[in-house]
Amino acid sequence: MLFRSLVTGATSGIGRAIALELARNDAAVxxxxxxxxxGEETVAAIGAAGGSARFVAGDLGDLQSxxxxxxxxxxxxxxxNNAGAFGFSPTADQDVASFEQMFDVNVxxxxxxxxxxxxxxxxxxxxxxxxxxxMAAEIGMxxxxxxxxxxxxxxxxTRTWAAEFAGDNVRVNAVSPGPTATEGTAExxxxxxxxxxxxxxxxxxxxxxxxxxxxxxxxxxxxxSYATGGTFHADGGRQAI
Ligand code: NAP
Numbered sequence: 001m002l003f004r005s006l007v008t009g010a011t012s013g014i015g016r017a018i019a020l021e022l023a024r025n026d027a028a029v030x031x032x033x034x035x036x037x038x039g040e041e042t043v044a045a046i047g048a049a050g051g052s053a054r055f056v057a058g059d060l061g062d063l064q065s066x067x068x069x070x071x072x073x074x075x076x077x078x079x080x081n082n083a084g085a086f087g088f089s090p091t092a093d094q095d096v097a098s099f100e101q102m103f104d105v106n107v108x109x110x111x112x113x114x115x116x117x118x119x120x121x122x123x124x125x126x127x128x129x130x131x132x133x134x135m136a137a138e139i140g141m142x143x144x145x146x147x148x149x150x151x152x153x154x155x156x157x158t159r160t161w162a163a164e165f166a167g168d169n170v171r172v173n174a175v176s177p178g179p180t181a182t183e184g185t186a187e188x189x190x191x192x193x194x195x196x197x198x199x200x201x202x203x204x205x206x207x208x209x210x211x212x213x214x215x216x217x218x219x220x221x222x223x224x225s226y227a228t229g230g231t232f233h234a235d236g237g238r239q240a241i
Contacts, residue, residue, distance in 0.1 A: 009083030013182030023051025060109030126169030162229030178235030
């Protein structure tokens with residue numbers, strides 16, 4: 001069966017790996033993000049691997065852009081709320097603009113995109129939504145107060161949406177990646193930052209984007225048909241131990 005999927009933040013990092021993994025599993029993928037250039041690169045990589053994808057631009061910090069994206073992706077069976085902003089900072093130094101960007105993109109954007117697409121899935125008989133959160137949502141991490149709080153809000157949305165949409169066969173779960181080397185983390189934490197965080201998790205290393213994408217694709221898929229409202233940790237054991 002060909003699933004129709006929307007991956008936000010698929011122009012880079014974890015989202016791009018999710019889009020590639022889905023395409024390998026026979027999904028038609030909408031690749032979204034603000035950068036058309038990087039989005040078209042993801043689409044080309046999927047095409048080169050024999051998959052099916054198209055790019056739809058979307059800025060999750062902008063409500064009009066979200067409405068346009070939701071209209072383009074109205075028939076999506078699976079939604080991956082992956083796009084994220086992470087402005088790490090000590091609390092006293094966090095500027096209002098980066099605080100607002102994290103809550104606008106990570107919380108408000110996720111909320112209103114889902115509010116548009118989940119009811120459509122429900123009317124068609126079901127669907128699956130995966131929200132990407134972080135270990136900073138569940139454990140205290142210095143420098144991640146606002147970021148962790150924004151993702152903790154996403155965990156709250158995950159549980160409430162699981163309850164709200166279960167009767168319509170729409171499953172809603174979260175995946176919490178551990179430190180994963182991406183373009184975004186290299187920019188924010190420097191080239192070695194993620195590897196250093198990797199030494200603090202029980203598996204003693206950071207993840208590859210493919211390791212996260214495989215977990216995300218499984219949770220979204222019918223193979224996980226009895227899972228809803230859960231948070232799946234792909235974090236090298238950091239949350240558990
Ligand atoms: P990344 O390489 O920086 O990619 C972030 C993606 O989000 C890009 O595709 C970017 O696309 C998109 N994005 C950012 N702001 C956006 C906006 N306003 N509107 C639409 N798209 C936007 O980051 P990543 O490391 O892959 O992170 C992906 C997700 O995983 C995030 O939610 C992050 O919080 C979460 N996460 C990452 C890690 C990690 O260690 N890497 C760990 C835990 C959780 P454009 O620039 O094209 O807009």
